[in-house]
Amino acid sequence: MSYTRTYVENDKNLEIFTIEDFLTDEECDHLCSMIEKNHTRSTVSGTGYTQSVVSDFRTSSTSTLNYGDSVVDDVDQRIADELGVPRENGESFQGQLYEVGQQFKHHHDFFSGDSYTNHCLFSGQRTYTCMIYLNHVEEGGETDFPQISTTFSPKKGMAVIWKNSNGTGTENPASIHAGLPVINGKKMIITKWYRERKWNMNEDTRLKEQLEKQQAQPIEKTFKTKSDLPKLSELGFKVVKVPINTWRLIQEAYKLLENVKTEEYWEGITNFIHDKDGNAPVEIYNMDNCHRIKEIIADELLPVHEEFIGYKEKIKPKWIYGIRSYKRGAILENHTDTLQTHHISSIVIVDKKVDRDWPLDIQDHQGRWHKVYAEPGDMILYESATNLHGRTEPFEGEYFRNFFLHYTLSDYKFVG
Numbered sequence: 264m265s266y267t268r269t270y271v272e273n274d275k276n277l278e279i280f281t282i283e284d285f286l287t288d289e290e291c292d293h294l295c296s297m298i299e300k301n302h303t304r305s306t307v308s309g310t311g312y313t314q315s316v317v318s319d320f321r322t323s324s325t326s327t328l329n330y331g332d333s334v335v336d337d338v339d340q341r342i343a344d345e346l347g348v349p350r351e352n353g354e355s356f357q358g359q360l361y362e363v364g365q366q367f368k369h370h371h372d373f374f375s376g377d378s379y380t381n382h383c384l385f386s387g388q389r390t391y392t393c394m395i396y397l398n399h400v401e402e403g404g405e406t407d408f409p410q411i412s413t414t415f416s417p418k419k420g421m422a423v424i425w426k427n428s429n430g431t432g433t434e435n436p437a438s439i440h441a442g443l444p445v446i447n448g449k450k451m452i453i454t455k456w457y458r459e460r461k462w463n464m465n466e467d468t469r470l471k472e473q474l475e476k477q478q479a480q481p482i483e484k485t486f487k488t489k490s491d492l493p494k495l496s497e498l499g500f501k502v503v504k505v506p507i508n509t510w511r512l513i514q515e516a517y518k519l520l521e522n523v524k525t526e527e528y529w530e531g532i533t534n535f536i537h538d539k540d541g542n543a544p545v546e547i548y549n550m551d552n553c554h555r556i557k558e559i560i561a562d563e564l565l566p567v568h569e570e571f572i573g574y575k576e577k578i579k580p581k582w583i584y585g586i587r588s589y590k591r592g593a594i595l596e597n598h599t600d601t602l603q604t605h606h607i608s609s610i611v612i613v614d615k616k617v618d619r620d621w622p623l624d625i626q627d628h629q630g631r632w633h634k635v636y637a638e639p640g641d642m643i644l645y646e647s648a649t650n651l652h653g654r655t656e657p658f659e660g661e662y663f664r665n666f667f668l669h670y671t672l673s674d675y676k677f678v679g
Contacts, residue, residue: 266345273411275437278426281415282345285422286338291397293334295451298358298397302326305359305367319507322365323442326358328453342393342455346424352390354456358397359442361404361450367442369409372456373427373434376574380474385466387459388431392438394454395422403446410437417450430459487679489602489649492672495572498627500645500652502637503571505611509563510640516556517586517613517664520548527587538592539657545593548586550666557583561668564642568607568670571644577673578607584667586613589621589658597624597653603677605669608647612637617660625652 268280286294302324328335335356343350372392374383394406396417406415406423415423428434442450486492505513527536527547538544550557561580568578581604589595600608610623622634623643627650637643645652647669 264341271411271413273437275411275435277411277435277437279408279411280424282422282424284420286395286420288419290334290338291419294328294358294453295397297328297332298326298360298451302360321367323367324360326360328356328358339455346391346393346457348391348457351461352457354458354462356453356455358451358453361442361445363445363447366444369439369441371427371436371439373438381471382467384470384474386462388434389427389456390430390459391424391426391457392454393422393424394452396420397451397453400445400450401448403444404450405443407441407443408439410439484675485678486675489599492606492649492675493576494628494649495575495646499650500625500627500635500643501571502635502641502643503567505640505642506563506567509560512556512560513611513613516550516553517548519553520550520586523552524548524588535596535598537594544590546588548588550583550585564609564668565670568609568644572607578670579673581605581671582669586664586666589663591658591660593658595654597651597655599649599651600647600669602648604671606646606648606672607670608645609668610643610665611668612639612641612665614639614664615660616662619659621654621656621658621660621663623652624655626650
């Protein structure tokens, strides 16, 4: 069977084309019926040793279309024939169902980082993606390719096919795409991904487990000074949003602790936090009063800190300091955090009422100073034991509230 391809011209070297009426109406209806009968919440690739997780990033439902069905088998063979790739290189045939409001945010189909280790050690990288619309959508549900300024509206039976890579090391970032939210109706599609070699999930998992065993052997690294610690990000700091579910939990803790805040005091505090009169104008919301929430926050934000350092080192939660509320006139002197333990950290902005915004001064890995501004719901990630930081301009406002998370480099031992 011969099909007519319509290529999308672009300057990103992305091979992408559509095929009208790749499936008949009868085939689309049959596959829709299969998806409706058997689907579960979709997942995305996890980090660390976790292969897949449920995430608000992708809110559709997924159905694995079993071989042995005549339509599934025929469509599977036709796609492989059209692309000229071995059928055995194809992953399991999947169907996806998107209800109103559901989406899959911008992402790549190829794997990277932990996802590559978790899914590709035997089968290799994803090469082609073939996605076929099974129905017309009343409103929304488009497939958006922002790097090539192209958006496809669902059209029953139409295939959209693109090449993610020629294999490991040739991934094309212009293949980033999204399934935009459905506004009215529902959207059903089938998706087929191909690998550079024969796809075998069991072999991928087996080789991953072997690698984990090798990596489980501890390699202890020692340090005496901050110069012995690795530089793990480009600058040493970055501002990101707190994940929405964790932010809700933080707001809950903030409300719970409102009635138990106290003046903050510890020996030597005014060497670090003071006003022009030498007082320490700060209050503290002690998170030990909601200990379990504190633990959950540390666990949920661990992947954010791991991503910040590119998963180059293993880290583990060390400490969450309570919500500190700075008062008018406060100055936080430039400093680095506890060398022995506070290596990868973040400042979560909880609330503020300011006359003039109050930046964090931080020195990057090249010795340059930056003024970093952040809003409630932001977190400033930083390599806290190595990068000098403080708030050296006197605070102008009623209050500025944040808390600190600290993570330790697991494989490093202080010997000073």
